[in-house]
Amino acid sequence: MLTRTAAPGPWTLHVETAAADADGAVLAQLPVPATVPGTVHTDLLAAGLIEDPYLDRNELLTPWIGRSGWRYQATLPATTPAERTDLVLDGLDTLATVLVDGVERLRTRNMFRSYRVPLDSADAADVAVVLDSPWGPFDALDDEARRAFDSPSAHIRKMACNFGWDWGPTLVTAGIWRPVRIESWSVARLAETRVEVHAEQGAAGWRGLVEVGVELERTATAHDAELVVRVGGATRSVVVPAAETSARLAVEVPIGHDDLWWPRGSGAQPLHDVEVRLLDRVTGEALDADDRRVGFRSVEVSREADADGESFAFVVNGRPVAALGFNWIPDDCFPHRVTHDDVAARLRDAAEANANILRVWGGGLYESDDFYAQCDELGFLVWQDFAFACAPYPEHEWMLEEVAAEARENVVRLMSHPSLAIWNGNNENWLGWDDWGWKERLGDRPWGERYYLEVLPQVVAEVSPHAFYWPGSPYSGTPEVYSNDRSRGVVHLWDGWNEQGYQVFLEDRARFVSEFGWQGPPAWRTLTDAVHDDPLRPDSEGVLHHQKAVDGSLKLSRGLAPYFDEPPDMADWHWAMQLNQARALTFAIEHFRSLRPLNMGSIVWQLNDCWPVASWAVVDSAGRRRPAWFAVRAAFAPRLATIQPRAGGLAIVLVNDAGEAWSGSATVRRLGLDGRVLAEQAVTFDVGSVASETVALGPDLAQPGDPAAELLVAEVDGAARAWRYFTVDRDLAYPRPRLDVVTKPLPGGDVEVAVTSDTFVRDLTLHADRLDAGAAASDALVTLLPGESVTLRVSGADPARAEAVAAAVRGEAPVVRHAGDLVG
Incomplete structure (x- = not known):
């Protein structure tokens, strides 16, 4: 049986080529211990050689790291002898050369692929992974090419937001970002396993189909192999002759309506085990295995011409589903730090906000297996972008080949997940071609269209023929029609934030909105833990550094101006901007939903943050829910x-x-x-x-x-x-409410907070993080008529501080806020 052994190291980090502006004091202390999976930035941070780039303006001290070359080294242990021993690297970031005992064995240029290096024996081996600067491909361009293709991320298959975004820092990483292991095997192994599961409804009811395709890798002494697939009580097998390396088989499983997988809010999410086994037909020995958890469902996108244009609506198991959800970005600038519990917490945020769809955005990653498995269990539909975003991409032959290989690997990896509903070609590249001057700048140069209309759909059709592919977001359904046409396809709506204010949403009768949003600051504690300006002001250096949007502070002020005067006080400014973000999202979502069934999708930009920043997220990087989260929860109510x-x-x-x-x-x-x-x-x-x-x-x-x-x-x-x-x-003639606040510490450390108002009070919100770093309130943005009460629960605080928290709620600190605080 194939055996897998983690490659434990110890690993060490060395500098290979230092940038001209490299920090000599840091270099003098290398090598240092390295963590795998990991990245150079976090290894240097763990060694105490750099300051945390998430704090204050420390990001500005780190650019030399991304422009240097690095080397990871380890001695791999001996393993059990077998016919083949391979070094498997699940993710290298990005321009890597792998040497085994000093001999070059592999060169890579794609963060989104895994790699396999045959080792000469099962003996111990010295391994080095040399990582060139990710800036290299862009720096090597001549001036004309650099002007035409001016995004460094377009010249390398790497997470685009590493190079900075309007919500993220420029932290250009290098490292071994996913696990490394040694695999030992004999006779044959499963080199690729494709599992596609769907449900079909016929006259006799539902039936489930499991289609399995495999590619085998054999040794020189391989026997005939037998492929066995089990789904519940159903078992099928096929013999793979010695000369063959491919096999396909299908299993039909009787299912009833109760066995169907549904998006959350539409039904249950039953999951089933699919066991794929590879046996040596001569000896009966088990050679390899690949097990999946699957769900039976059909997913289609309905596009029907009508008087208003053309619909765009998800149809699951024959029933239309209104898509309500969030865009998902990498949850950390250093993705190896994202744990199962981190993913679970963010998905819980989405679930409790009544969302049923998550769009994995194309400037980030194909997420971890764990992410999609949790989406399966929770019932999220997943809209998966391919890794292209906001840039023209050259169509070099080497990149066409890389993209095809990258796409195939990730489609194969993810296709068995019932949550996966749509593959999307890119983020905003059609919009760039239509609106951002690319046509004039690029002339007749290829800009990426071939990826979206040829390479990617061909891979999806070949590998996962039941999957739905869409060429871009936004996209109208054809290059002949403007990509952001409101009457068809999917649109991004940013005129409100960028130029006109959120009232402009009323003018849009979009069929499906895959991006829209409004910015606001993170929770007060998240901001003040990261920014230590004294005094702290909306325009102080650290606050502005943690605002990455072009003219972001100006747009915050411009968006607030129709409703409130901008407060000069930092605490009031913070509350006003958070409140305005919540108001904007409520306004937009309720408008779009009021168009039902003309509009069948609202995907908010964005759910999560990767570092402490003013952004469009409803949950900040510390996991604190902004008031906007509570607004979306209410607006997404079924x-x-x-x-x-x-x-x-x-x-x-x-x-x-x-x-x-x-x-x-x-x-x-x-x-x-x-x-x-x-x-x-x-x-x-x-x-x-x-x-x-x-x-x-x-x-x-x-x-x-x-x-x-x-x-x-x-x-x-x-x-x-x-x-x-x-x-x-x-x-508004807001009355001045007299708020009667009664607190009651509860067993376990929670605090019950009952608030009664003698007058009308709007958007009552308790900023619990001001009381204790772990504290959170159960509700926000509560509006009361005269004489009404609300009872909130504050949880997560240090239990030893329950009495202090209760007292602080009643104190003078700006903890209990409402809209009237900002008027008069």
Whole structure:
């Protein structure tokens, strides 16, 4: 049987070629112990040779690391003798030369592939991995090529955001970023295992199909082999003659409706074991194995022409699914540090926000096996980008070959996951061609279209024929139509953030929005743990350094200006910008959902951060949920009531994305801020699954007597309250609430916080991280009418500090906030 042995080292890190501006004091202390998997930056950090680049402006001290060459060295232990012994490297970052006992055995130029080096024996061996600077391919270009293809990431198959992004630092890494092991085997091994699982519905009901294809690698003495596949109680086998290295077989599994895998919110996620075994047919010995956890489902994307253009909607097991979710970026600039628990925490954030889809963005990574396995278990659909983003890519023959190999390996690796719903060619490259001046700059030079229209779809069709491929995000369905056409395909909506404010979302009737968002600062504790400016101000050096968007601070201010005066106080500025991010996302999501079924997807940019930064994330790099997370949770509720402008006035829109019909009644009232009922309308509704119903409101509700002193509120069977205001915060006559705050420490260290307001109070939020680094509140952005109460739970604080936390909630620190704090 093939045996796998981790290559434990110890590993050491050496400099190979020092950049001209390298830190001599650091170089003088090399070599240092190295961690595998790992990267140069984290090895130097662990050795105490550099400051943490996530803190203050320390990032600016590190560029020389990415421009230097490095060497990892280790002595690999002897292993059990076998016919073949291989060194397997799951991920090298990126321009690597592998030497065994001083002899070059491999050169690589792709972060996204794994590699196998045959060893001469099972004896101990000295291994060196020499890593050239990732800047090398870009630095080697002549001036004309550099002007045409001006993104360093376009010339190397490496995580693009390593070179900096509008939410991430420039930390150009090198290292052995995924595990290294030794594999020993005889006769034959499974060189590639393709498992594609789907469900088909016929006249007699559902049936499950498991299709397995394998590629074998044999030794010179290989016998006939027998391939065995087991799915539950079903077993099939096929003999692979000695001259053959490929085999295919299919297993049909009887399944019922209860055996189908569904996206979260639409049904359950039953998973089944698929066992692939390779046997020596002569001796009966087990040679290799590859086991998977799979789910039976069908996933299609419906594209139907209609009066508004062309639909774009996920259909799972024959049922339309409204996609609500987040874009996912690498969870750390140094991905080897991301653990199972880290992934679980972020996916829990997405799940508890009522999301059912995650888009793995093309400027990052093909994520770990563990990420997709957890998505399977939790019921997330995964939109998987290929690794292209925001740049024209040259179409060199070597890169075409690399991309084909990279695509094949990752499609093979991920195709068995029921969560995987779509393969997407790139992020914003069609948009760059249409809108960013690439046509003029590049002339007749190839810019990457061949990857998206030929190489990638051909790989997907060959390897995983039941999978859905889409050439880009955004993309309209054909290069002949503008890529960001609102009437078809998928769109990115950034006019609001970049130029016009979030009110502009009302003008968009997009069919599927795969990117939109609004920026805000991280939690107060996350910011102050990373930035130590004194005084701390919105424009202090460290705060500005942790704002990577072009004119990001200006855009934050411009986006706030229609609603609030910009506060001069840092604490108020922080709260105002967090609140405005939450407001923008609520506004956009409720609008898009109110168009159901015209619009069938809203994917927020973004779920997570990779370092402490002002960004579009709803969960910051320390795992703290911003107020925007609570806003999205409410806006993504399976059943939503929202009051929207419609021709001639206002309407209440009931949106039902649940699997069952929704009927009931609602009462819409126009109230004074003092709670007096000024007008009222009763509404009944009956909304089908994944649909909406719009009910016009009468003029006595839609037309206020005093816009500054009135609001609309809808009480709805089966949904949260819907609110609407007749003017912006600056002009609202916010009363000054007297908040009665009662705290009660609970067993285990949690604290119950009951807040009662004598007046109307809007967007009440408890910033628990100001009290204790681990503390978090159970809710935020709570709006109360006069005399109403809310009870929050603060959890995660040090249990020994429960009494202190309870006291601090009632203290003078800016912990309990509301929108009225920012007015007057």
